[in-house]
Amino acid sequence: DAGITQSPRYKITETGRQVTLMCHQTWSHSYMFWYRQDLGHGLRLIYYSAAADITDKGEVPDGYVVSRSKTENFPLTLESATRSQTSVYFCASSEGLAGAAEQFFGPGTRLTVL
Amino acid sequence: GQNIDQPTEMTATEGAIVQINCTYQTSGFNGLFWYQQHAGEAPTFLSYNVLDGLEEKGRFSSFLSRSKGYSYLLLKELQMKDSASYLCAVGYSNYQLIWGAGTKLIIKP
Numbered sequence: 535d536a537g538i539t540q541s542p543r544y545k546i547t548e549t550g551r552q553v554t555l556m557c558h559q560t561w562s563h564s565y566m567f568w569y570r571q572d573l574g575h576g577l578r579l580i581y582y583s584a585a586a587d588i589t590d591k592g593e594v595p596d597g598y599v600v601s602r603s604k605t606e607n608f609p610l611t612l613e614s615a616t617r618s619q620t621s622v623y624f625c626a627s628s629e630g631l632a633g634a635a636e637q638f639f640g641p642g643t644r645l646t647v648l
Numbered sequence: 649g650q651n652i653d654q655p656t657e658m659t660a661t662e663g664a665i666v667q668i669n670c671t672y673q674t675s676g677f678n679g680l681f682w683y684q685q686h687a688g689e690a691p692t693f694l695s696y697n698v699l700d701g702l703e704e705k706g707r708f709s710s711f712l713s714r715s716k717g718y719s720y721l722l723l724k725e726l727q728m729k730d731s732a733s734y735l736c737a738v739g740y741s742n743y744q745l746i747w748g749a750g751t752k753l754i755i756k757p
Contacts, residue, residue, distance in 0.1 A: 574749060575749055576652065576735070576737075576746070576747030576748050576750065577691070577735070577737075577747040578747075579745070624690060624691070631743040632739065632743050632744065632745040633678050633679065633738070633739020633740055633743050633744060633745040634678060634679065634739055634743065636681070636693045636696065637693070637745075638693075639690035639691050639692070640690060641689070641690050642689075642690055
């Protein structure tokens with residue numbers, strides 16, 4: 535299917551476990567982003583990528599790791615999950631840099647860390 | 649820091665008009681986005697303003713004043729399906745995109 539997909543859609547895990555959230559886009563967009571969304575906060579950027587093998591930190595990168603070996607995939611890993619990482623995670627892609635082009639969002643992953 | 653301010657919640661009546669305001673810090677401003685987000689769903693793009701003035705897209709319009717650091721989203725002929733959160737996001741010259749916390753719009757019949 536065309537577009538941007540995320541998996542899993544829902545995940546419950548325990549403190550200390552490693553979790554990987556997957557993101558896949560079919561548009562061949564250069565730029566991909568990971569956000570978390572919490573009540574009372576705007577979307578907060580965790581990591582972004584300008585191209586395959588090029589990633590950079592966003593506003594709240596601590597506790598997260600990303601990779602981008604292929605243009606279409608941008609997985610996000612929580613190395614040792616904490617309760618404060620309970621959130622809704624959105625992946626997005628764009629043809630241009632943040633702040634200069636529309637971003638297209640995946641459906642989100644709702645993560646609960648017990 | 650670069651704060652984006654918008655009201656937390658607004659209520660309006662079906663068929664009416666509502667204006668959702670957004671203020672931001674002007675230094676380094678590149679452009680302003682509005683997104684719509686229904687509960688439990690992803691944000692979807694509504695508009696992008698770079699220059700001053702009003703841009704109209706059907707029932708939705710977006711206004712920008714760069715000198716005042718101010719934008720609004722105007723929704724006309726409100727429908728129940730317009731019940732959603734509306735997110736203001738500002739792009740800056742360092743390629744940062746800063747998001748407001750969103751305005752939850754409640755439409756009453």
